[in-house]
Amino acid sequence: MSGKRTVVLGFLGSNLDAGGRKRWDRWRPTVDLCRHDDLIVDRLEILHDRAWTSLASIVRNDVRQVSPETETVLRVTDMGDPWDFEAVYAHLHDFAAEYPWRPEEEDYLIHITTGTHVAQICWFLLAESRRIPAKLVQTAPPARNQRDLDPAERAGTYTIIDLDLSRYDRIATRFAREQIAGLSFLKSGIATRNVAFNALIERIERVAIVSPAPILLQGPTGSGKSRLARRIYELKRARSKVVGGFVEVNCATIRGDGAMSALFGHVKGSFTGALRDRPGLLRAADHGVLFLDEVAELGVEEQALLLRALEEKTFLSVGADTEVGSDFQLIAGTNTDLAEAVAEGRFREDLLARINLWTFHLPGLAARPEDVEPNVDYELARFAESTGCTVRFNKEARDAFLRFATAPDATWPGNFRDLNAALTRLATLAESGRITVDLVAEEVLRLRATWQRRRPDDDVATLVPLLGRDSVDALDRFDRVQLADVVRVVRRSGSLSAAGRELFARSRARKQSVNDADRVRKYLIRHGALEPLRSQGVVSS
Numbered sequence: 001m002s003g004k005r006t007v008v009l010g011f012l013g014s015n016l017d018a019g020g021r022k023r024w025d026r027w028r029p030t031v032d033l034c035r036h037d038d039l040i041v042d043r044l045e046i047l048h049d050r051a052w053t054s055l056a057s058i059v060r061n062d063v064r065q066v067s068p069e070t071e072t073v074l075r076v077t078d079m080g081d082p083w084d085f086e087a088v089y090a091h092l093h094d095f096a097a098e099y100p101w102r103p104e105e106e107d108y109l110i111h112i113t114t115g116t117h118v119a120q121i122c123w124f125l126l127a128e129s130r131r132i133p134a135k136l137v138q139t140a141p142p143a144r145n146q147r148d149l150d151p152a153e154r155a156g157t158y159t160i161i162d163l164d165l166s167r168y169d170r171i172a173t174r175f176a177r178e179q180i181a182g183l184s185f186l187k188s189g190i191a192t193r194n195v196a197f198n199a200l201i202e203r204i205e206r207v208a209i210v211s212p213a214p215i216l217l218q219g220p221t222g223s224g225k226s227r228l229a230r231r232i233y234e235l236k237r238a239r240s241k242v243v244g245g246f247v248e249v250n251c252a253t254i255r256g257d258g259a260m261s262a263l264f265g266h267v268k269g270s271f272t273g274a275l276r277d278r279p280g281l282l283r284a285a286d287h288g289v290l291f292l293d294e295v296a297e298l299g300v301e302e303q304a305l306l307l308r309a310l311e312e313k314t315f316l317s318v319g320a321d322t323e324v325g326s327d328f329q330l331i332a333g334t335n336t337d338l339a340e341a342v343a344e345g346r347f348r349e350d351l352l353a354r355i356n357l358w359t360f361h362l363p364g365l366a367a368r369p370e371d372v373e374p375n376v377d378y379e380l381a382r383f384a385e386s387t388g389c390t391v392r393f394n395k396e397a398r399d400a401f402l403r404f405a406t407a408p409d410a411t412w413p414g415n416f417r418d419l420n421a422a423l424t425r426l427a428t429l430a431e432s433g434r435i436t437v438d439l440v441a442e443e444v445l446r447l448r449a450t451w452q453r454r455r456p457d458d459d460v461a462t463l464v465p466l467l468g469r470d471s472v473d474a475l476d477r478f479d480r481v482q483l484a485d486v487v488r489v490v491r492r493s494g495s496l497s498a499a500g501r502e503l504f505a506r507s508r509a510r511k512q513s514v515n516d517a518d519r520v521r522k523y524l525i526r527h528g529a530l531e532p533l534r535s536q537g538v539v540s541s
Contacts, residue, residue, distance in 0.1 A: 004104075004105055004106050004107045005042040005043065005105065005106045005107070006039070006040060006041055006042050006043075006106070006107050006109065007041075007042060007043045007044075007045065007106045007107070007108050007109070008033065008041050008043070008044050008045070008108075008109045008110075008111055008137065009045045009047070009108065009109070009110055009111065009134070010030065010045075010046065010047065010110065010111025010112070010113075010114055010115070011046075011047050011048065011111075011114045011115030011119055012030065012046050012047065012048035012049075012052055012055065012056050012059065012114065013028070013029055013030060013113070013114035013115070014049075014052055014055065016028060016029050016030075016113070016114055017029065017030045017031065017055065017059050017114065018055065019055055019058040019059075023058075023062070027141035027142065027156055028059075028062075029111070029113045029114055029139045029156075030044075030046065030059055030063070030111070030114060031059060031062045031063055031066060032066075032139065032155040032156055033111060033137070033139055033155075033158065034063050034066055034067035034070050035066050035067065035155035036155050036158060039158060040069065041067060041070045042069070042070065042071065042106075043070070043071045043072075043073065043106075044063060044070050044071070044072045044073070045072075045073045045075055046059065046060070046072065046073070046074050046075065047075045047077045047095075047115075048074065048075070048076065048077065049076070049077065049078055049079070049082075050076050050078050053074075053076070056074045057074070059072075060072040060074060077091065077095070079091045082115075082116045082118065082119060083116055083118050084118070085118050085121070085122070088116075088118050088119055088122050089122045089125070089126075092119070092122045092123065092126060093126065093131065096126055096131050096132045097131075101132075101133055103133045107135075108132070108133060108134035108135070109134060109135055109136070109137040109160065110123045110127055110132065110134045110135070110136050110137065111137050111139070112124065112136050112137070112138055113138055113139045113140075123136065124136065124163070127163050128163040135160050135161060135162045135163070136160070136161040136162075136163065137158055137159070137160050137161070138158065138159045138161065139156055139157065139158045139159075140156050140157050140158075140159075141156040142155075142156045142157070182205045182209070182235055183198075183201055183202060183205050185231060185234070185235055185238075186201050186204060186205055186208075186228065186231045186232065186235060187201055188227065188231065188378065189378070190371075190374050190375060190378045191374045192368070192371045192374060192375075193370040193371055193374065194363075194367075194368040194370050194371045196363070196495055196498070197363060197368055197371065200360060200361075200362070203360070204228070204232065204360055205235070207358050208232045208235055208236055208241075209235070209236070209239055209241065211358065212241070212329050213329075213357045213358060214310065214329070214330040214331070214332065214354065214355040214357060214358070215232065215329075215330070215331045215332070215358045215359075215360070216331075216332050216333075216334070216338075216355050216356055216358065216359040216360070217229060217331065217332070217333045217334075217360055217362060218333075218334055218335070218338075218359060218360070218361045218362065219333075219335060219361060219362030219363065219364070220335050220362075220364045220413075220415055220491075220492050221335050221414065221415065221417070222364075222365075222414045222415030222416050222417035222418065223335075223362040223363065223364050223365070223415045223416065224362060224415070224416055225293065225333035225362060226248065226291070226293055226333065228362070229248070229289075229291040229293075229331045229333060230246060230248070230291070232289070232331060233246040233288070233289040233291070233331075234246075236289065236329075242287060242288050242289060242329065243287050243288070244285060244286050244287035244288025244289070244328070245284065245285065245288045245289075246285075246288060246289050246291065247281050247284045247285040247288065247289070247290050247291065247328075248291040248293065249262070249263075249281055249290075249291070249292060249293070250293045250294055251292055251293065251294045251295055251296075251297040251298045252294045252297040255297055255298075255299065259298070259299060259302050260301070260302060260305075260318050261278060261280070261318050262280065262281060263280055263281050263282055263302060263305075263306070264280045264282055264302075264305055264309075264315055264316070264317050264318060265277070265278045265279045265280025265282075265283060265317040265318065265320075265324075266278050266280070266317050266318035266319050266320075267317055267318070267319045267320045271318065271319065278317075279317075280317060282309055282315065282326045282328065283324060283326045285326060285328040286325075286326040286327060286328060287327055287328070288328055288329075289328065289329050289330075289331060290328045290329070290330050290331070291331045291332075291333065292306075292330065292331070292332050292333070293332075293333040293334075294333065294334060294335070294336075295332040295333065295334050295355075296334045296336035296338060296341050296346065296347055300346075300348065303347065303348045303351045304348065304351075306330075306351065307348065307350060307351045307354055309326065310330060310354055310355075311354065313325050313326065313327050314326075330355065332355050337465065338352050338356075339352070339465075340465035343465060344465075363492065363493060363495075363498070364412060364415045364492040364493070365412040365415045365416055365418070365419060366410060366411050366412045366415075366492065366493070366502065367492060367493040367495075367498045367499075367502075369405075369406035369410075370406075372402065372405045372406050372419070373402055373406075375416065375419060376398075376401070376402070376405075376419070376423060379419060379420050379423040379424075380392070380423060380427060382420075383423065383424060383427045387427075389427070389433060390433055391426075391427040391430045391433045391434070391435060392433060392434060392435065393434075393435045393440075394434055394435065394436060394437075396437050397435050397436050397437045397439065397440045398435075400437055400440045400441070400444075401426075401435075401440045401443075401444075404440075404444050404447075405419070408501070408502050408505030409505075411451055413451060418447070422443055422446075422447060425443060425446075426439055426440070426443055459480050459481055459483075459484035459485075460472055460480070460484075462484040462487055462488060463475075463480065463483060463484050463487065463529075465532075466487065466529050466532040466533065467527070467528060467529060467532070471528065479527070483527050483529065486499075486503060486520070486523060486524070487524075487529060487533070489502055489503055490520065490524070490533060490539065491533075495517070495539070496516070496517035496520045496521055496539055497516055497517040499516075499517075499520050500515075500516020500517050500519055500520045501516055503516070503519075503520065504516050504519060
């Protein structure tokens, strides 16, 4: 302890601290805590039920005999049932809020050897959360027969526990190892290098472990939403945060009359063809994770039932009179601007508010050029695992492919699906397990031709949700085409800096210092598009 006064607070042990003529022949934790030469207790505060006032007075007198310098304060605490966790915690929480703590003058210890197990747990929680500015002290009797000991040796042992776990090197190291393992797991073991993406995964790892609230994954097609959702589930399962299964459904495949039955189930005879009961996907995900990809494709009626299921954990199957329950965590995926869908009446505003607590924007592959190389290695490793054939680039071919894949004009509209397809073709065609320069050149031509054939997004459809129809109609065609292209690049890039690197790739190479983000920001401000993009979460404030 420091040079401050030492104050110990703890419950009276109705059994361990019991009186009687032979009490000095037994180890009594509250009394013997004050016998240690290396722990001087300046004030001992004993919490006790009113029914034990007599025993508390005996203990106070005995403490005075073994430690005259200790001031003993008796505090009556009538908590009712000492095994009622809610009541005990509420009582101790109020006690902590009202107690006149003076940490600048006193060091506090909470004695956790006495009291019920419920009380000990509550002490622990209050100290760990720093609602009580104290360390814990745990005492134990001496190992040998106490009758054979000199009275000064009957004090037993004590251990002081500081719940600031960062002070314990081995524990802190273990936490760090667990976090690193969790981050690597979420990234499928890929050693990603993009700073913004790695920070995003760190935040997702923290949320996945702690929160059961819905998670919304936004990002372009092929950016890895499905794979990340499954990884989140597997991480939660490994940490015992869920015990149920992982249920994945693409909402675009269940539109129409079958959507309600697929999600919420139906009872036999509820409609033509309902030959037997069907539990539905929500019930299949009970105590697990439900991943609804392309959630914007759900019908409005299904959205309403999903909202109720999220809030109340109950819903009605098709044709049923009795509600059923399912306690699942929702992960929703979309490549649609849900705020825009709300404005157009295609998505319920209240459902968006419910699933928008934890929203993560996954950038496309073109916004993460530094992550192309580790993903190339990952895809080749997957190919080897699935086919049993190990395939590698020769050095010239690898350099050529990476130059193409990381160039500013490599748009990768299909993102990781495009990359996976390209490497699958290269690995399949590689003779003797070697990808050559000729194969790379052939694949580059194929990718460029494919990308050119893909129809660009309609400029008006891109800008109207941001600026409104009147503002878009007032733009010259030249400005509309340019602004729409800038907005699309910003959306898939995930940051103004990344967007600037793509938009100004040629001119920035001729400048000694660049500020791409500022150039993009000023351009968007000039056209009134920055604030709408911020409100949609596309760019940060």
